[in-house]
Amino acid sequence: MAPDTILIKGPRIIDPGRGVDEVGDILVRDGVILASGTVSPDDIPEGCRVVEAGGLVASPGFIDIHCHLREPGYEYKETIAAGTRAAARGGFTSICCMPNTDPPIDNSAMVEFIQQRARDEGIVRVFPIGCVTKGRKGKELSEMEELAVAGVVAFSDDGDPVEDPNLMRLALTYSSDLGLPVTNHCQDLSLSRNGVMAEGRVATRLGLAGIPSAVEEAMMARDIALAELTGGRIHLAHLSTAGSVPLVRQARERGIPVTAEVCPHHLTITDEWVLGGQASGTGTGASFAYDTMTKVYPPLRGQQDVDALVQGLAEGVIDCIATDHAPHELISKLVTYEDAPSGISVLETALGSALQLVHGGHMSLIALVERMTVGPARVLGASFDHLSTLAPGTTADIVIFDPDLEWVVDPDEFQSMGKNTPLRGATLKGQVVATMVQGRFVYQDGAVV
Ligand code: DOR
Numbered sequence: 001m002a003p004d005t006i007l008i009k010g011p012r013i014i015d016p017g018r019g020v021d022e023v024g025d026i027l028v029r030d031g032v033i034l035a036s037g038t039v040s041p042d043d044i045p046e047g048c049r050v051v052e053a054g055g056l057v058a059s060p061g062f063i064d065i066h067c068h069l070r071e072p073g074y075e076y077k078e079t080i081a082a083g084t085r086a087a088a089r090g091g092f093t094s095i096c097c098m099p100n101t102d103p104p105i106d107n108s109a110m111v112e113f114i115q116q117r118a119r120d121e122g123i124v125r126v127f128p129i130g131c132v133t134k135g136r137k138g139k140e141l142s143e144m145e146e147l148a149v150a151g152v153v154a155f156s157d158d159g160d161p162v163e164d165p166n167l168m169r170l171a172l173t174y175s176s177d178l179g180l181p182v183t184n185h186c187q188d189l190s191l192s193r194n195g196v197m198a199e200g201r202v203a204t205r206l207g208l209a210g211i212p213s214a215v216e217e218a219m220m221a222r223d224i225a226l227a228e229l230t231g232g233r234i235h236l237a238h239l240s241t242a243g244s245v246p247l248v249r250q251a252r253e254r255g256i257p258v259t260a261e262v263c264p265h266h267l268t269i270t271d272e273w274v275l276g277g278q279a280s281g282t283g284t285g286a287s288f289a290y291d292t293m294t295k296v297y298p299p300l301r302g303q304q305d306v307d308a309l310v311q312g313l314a315e316g317v318i319d320c321i322a323t324d325h326a327p328h329e330l331i332s333k334l335v336t337y338e339d340a341p342s343g344i345s346v347l348e349t350a351l352g353s354a355l356q357l358v359h360g361g362h363m364s365l366i367a368l369v370e371r372m373t374v375g376p377a378r379v380l381g382a383s384f385d386h387l388s389t390l391a392p393g394t395t396a397d398i399v400i401f402d403p404d405l406e407w408v409v410d411p412d413e414f415q416s417m418g419k420n421t422p423l424r425g426a427t428l429k430g431q432v433v434a435t436m437v438q439g440r441f442v443y444q445d446g447a448v449v
Helices: 079-091 106-119 144-150 165-178 203-208 216-231 245-255 263-267 270-274 303-316 350-359 366-371 374-380 382-387
Strands: 004-014 019-031 032-037 050-054 055-061 062-067 092-097 125-128 182-184 235-236 260-261 398-408 429-439 438-443
Touching: 004 032, 032 303, 055 366, 062 079, 062 350, 062 374, 079 092, 079 106, 079 429, 079 438, 092 182, 092 350, 092 398, 092 429, 106 125, 106 144, 144 165, 165 182, 203 374, 216 245, 216 263, 235 245, 235 303, 245 303, 245 382, 260 303, 263 303, 263 350, 303 350, 303 374, 350 366, 350 398, 366 374, 374 382
Parallel strands: 004 050, 004 055, 062 092, 092 125, 182 235, 235 260
Antiparallel strands: 004 019, 019 032, 055 398, 398 429, 429 438
């Protein structure tokens, strides 16, 4: 018997880093990929467990470089246990959690706490992101070296921008010495003021205060200038406007160290959804206008923004898809649009949403998988290379999914504690069948293992 050996038989293997898109087999032993593509029968031991995957896709497990696990401090919204189960159900094998916890992740003890909780309760890999500033207050830099030594993979005050340009300059200078990126939540607060949704026709019709696109683009332009000045790596979080895409493109062309991410919701739905009822496709019934499930930062924007972001992702100007999974307790959303917290629970719908780009003919499946594996790994640096490939000898972090399976989103079935999604009742095409972390299935046949 060889209980630790698993043969994944017959999937379409998509391994973007090696340019592989072919039907074959994957052999895993003791947490490592022994072979992928053609597996010699001589290498398959007697008693090997066989997982039939004909008609399915197998790729490196997805990597999410931006999610909120809420622990410590907000365990009524999400826990590391529930968040990692949601990740497994969504096909993610590595996730990076933002430091807007209470207390925030701004010292090594906090980093170690997250790492320990993840070891004890987590079922996928969890990588903490450390604060740029102490307490996320924007006044004084955190002990960035201490955080780096403790194991953070990036720095961010996400949820809030680093407003002070001089602090951002210093953060980029130090982080470049540490070899880590700074992820900024680009929001010019003096411009966004009391805005709660995208500025435009829908906001005017609903009488809600709008957030202009310049809120994002102004700070993004500043950050790009500071990356050029310092040589530090800036990663631009959750792009939402058409105008952000050429800013990243031009910076790249000028050789400035800039990377960027976009969320599934900004690629697929618009501010029309704030009017309600869109998920059911009827425009009535599923929900009502002022649907607080659509409240997110940055806000949902217009179709022209969605189109530009899709094109930017397809062309590789935007490096990757990140979920910005932001779970909130339901009752907090049962208030006015102004008072509701921003955020959508995304981990479990990310693949189904993202596949709309493939089904809609905007990008190939291998390109999409690249943006969910190799792309995010590239943002984080070389230490993630072994988690984003199916090359023999590397870690067996694998997702198996059916790109054509249609399902109806029911947040009550989410593993996440956050049931806050505007997609309740929506039909998505594409679902995860199994998720393997280091050779062990953590999600299979509709259940967390
Ligand atoms: O919608 C959001 N929710 N955007 C953010 O940047 C933060 C996040 C949260 O923490 O809830």
